Every structure is written in structure tokens, then in C-alpha cells.
Amino acid sequence: MTTIQSRRKLIVIILLCVALGGAAMRQLAAPGSTLRDIGTLLMLLWVPIIGNVISWLISRLRRPAPMAPSPFDERPAFEPQLLVELTLRPPKLPAEDIPVPAGEHRCALVVGNEAFSARWWVPADRSFRRGSPQALEVEFLAPQLALPKFQAEAGFRMLVGESFIGDGRVLRPVEPARP
Incomplete structure (x- = not known):
């Protein structure tokens, strides 16, 4: 207690x-x-x-209903489709100014008034602070719908929950890994 x-x-x-x-x-x-x-x-x-x-x-x-599993959970591995330059906005509270940890992060990337579910990956050997631009790989849940909107140098915003937490631009598409 x-x-x-x-x-x-x-x-x-x-x-x-x-x-x-x-x-x-x-x-x-x-x-x-x-x-x-x-x-x-x-x-x-x-x-x-x-x-x-x-x-x-x-x-x-009144317990909330369990959340449905994310379609990303069904995918075997992270398969990046874009390399983007992402700048996360600095936190408003100094206590929240901690490095972004390595691993998978989920969000929605917004171009104009369209949003696309995505996840991005921070490699295990690096973490970074908010406010500095970072080159990161992104995978879309529906790449056939999203990739035409995310051409080279296209700007976008990152939405997590109900807040825009970052801004970015597309650097280039990532070639799929060959088996």
C-alpha cells in the first residue's frame, strides 16, 4: 500500500x-x-x-475492455520503407527531458490532413535527446497507401495519442532487404 x-x-x-x-x-x-x-x-x-x-x-x-492487438504485432520483423529526418519537439517539463530509448516506437505520420500508422526504430547502440534532428527508418502499416504521399523531401508531423510530438521530412526510400 x-x-x-x-x-x-x-x-x-x-x-x-x-x-x-x-x-x-x-x-x-x-x-x-x-x-x-x-x-x-x-x-x-x-x-x-x-x-x-x-x-x-x-x-x-467498469473496467475498460482490453485493447485489440496492433496489426504491427502480427508482423515478423521491422521492415523499413523510408529513411526520414525526424526532430522530436522538446518536452515542456524538464523531468521528461530524457533520452529517447532504443527500440520500436509507434505513431501516426501526418501529411496534410491524412495520417498513416507507422513505427520507427532506434538502433540498440544509440539513443538521442529530443530537439535534435535524427535520421531514422520508418515502416508503415499500409505502405501501399502511405508511400505515394511520402515522396523525397516531403514534410510531415508525428502524432502520438492526441499530441503532435515531432516534425520531419523524407530523406529517401529504403530498398527492401534481399533474402
């Missing part, structure tokens, strides 16, 4: 005890007295906690 969870649990227990004390005070006080009104107010301190407990229970019941 994290520190925040244990603190929340302690707060719930304390407010429950205060509400039970208020109920007892209200029960023992004479009708119309100030002590009875204070007991009623102490009982009302429990109302926000009940709302939080109910919302927690509802969130536990």
Missing part, C-alpha cells in the same frame, strides 16, 4: 469515527439543543466519503 493510499484509508476511518460520534451525540442530546445540531453536522462529514466510496466501487465495476 502506498503512502497516499494509507493516508486516504486513515482519513476514511477518522471521518467514520467522527460520524459515529456525531450519531451518538445526536441520539443522547435533547431535541432542539445545540449539542444535537452539532451531532447532526458531525454525521454530515461522512457524506463526501460515501460519494468517494461509491465512485470507487463504480470504477472497479
Whole structure:
């Protein structure tokens, strides 16, 4: 249990005890007295906690459906189709200014108002910081649709989630590897 969870649990227990004390005070006080009104107010301190407990229970019941596997997962290996120069935008928070790790990264590349699912690969022997241009290889999910839009020197933007995180331009097509 994290520190925040244990603190929340302690707060719930304390407010429950205060509400039970208020109920007892209200029960023992004479009708119309100030002590009875204070007991009623102490009982009302429990109302926000009940709302939080109910919302927690509802969130536990409404689990999101598992995501469908990506079509990229079905492909055997990374087969680049383009060499691009990519410049990732610097992060807004200094804590997020960490090197881009080696490995596969997925995104959508946007030309005009059309977006194409793609993945790009950072070789194992190098990582880089955002803000500097990098020559990287890209593979499209539907190359027959995307490649006509990504001619040499074509500019594009990189979309991840709902944010544009980078800009780039096409350097050249990559010849397919021969077996």
C-alpha cells in the first residue's frame, strides 16, 4: 500500500469515527439543543466519503475492455520503407527531458490532413535527446497507401495519442532487404 493510499484509508476511518460520534451525540442530546445540531453536522462529514466510496466501487465495476492487438504485432520483423529526418519537439517539463530509448516506437505520420500508422526504430547502440534532428527508418502499416504521399523531401508531423510530438521530412526510400 502506498503512502497516499494509507493516508486516504486513515482519513476514511477518522471521518467514520467522527460520524459515529456525531450519531451518538445526536441520539443522547435533547431535541432542539445545540449539542444535537452539532451531532447532526458531525454525521454530515461522512457524506463526501460515501460519494468517494461509491465512485470507487463504480470504477472497479467498469473496467475498460482490453485493447485489440496492433496489426504491427502480427508482423515478423521491422521492415523499413523510408529513411526520414525526424526532430522530436522538446518536452515542456524538464523531468521528461530524457533520452529517447532504443527500440520500436509507434505513431501516426501526418501529411496534410491524412495520417498513416507507422513505427520507427532506434538502433540498440544509440539513443538521442529530443530537439535534435535524427535520421531514422520508418515502416508503415499500409505502405501501399502511405508511400505515394511520402515522396523525397516531403514534410510531415508525428502524432502520438492526441499530441503532435515531432516534425520531419523524407530523406529517401529504403530498398527492401534481399533474402
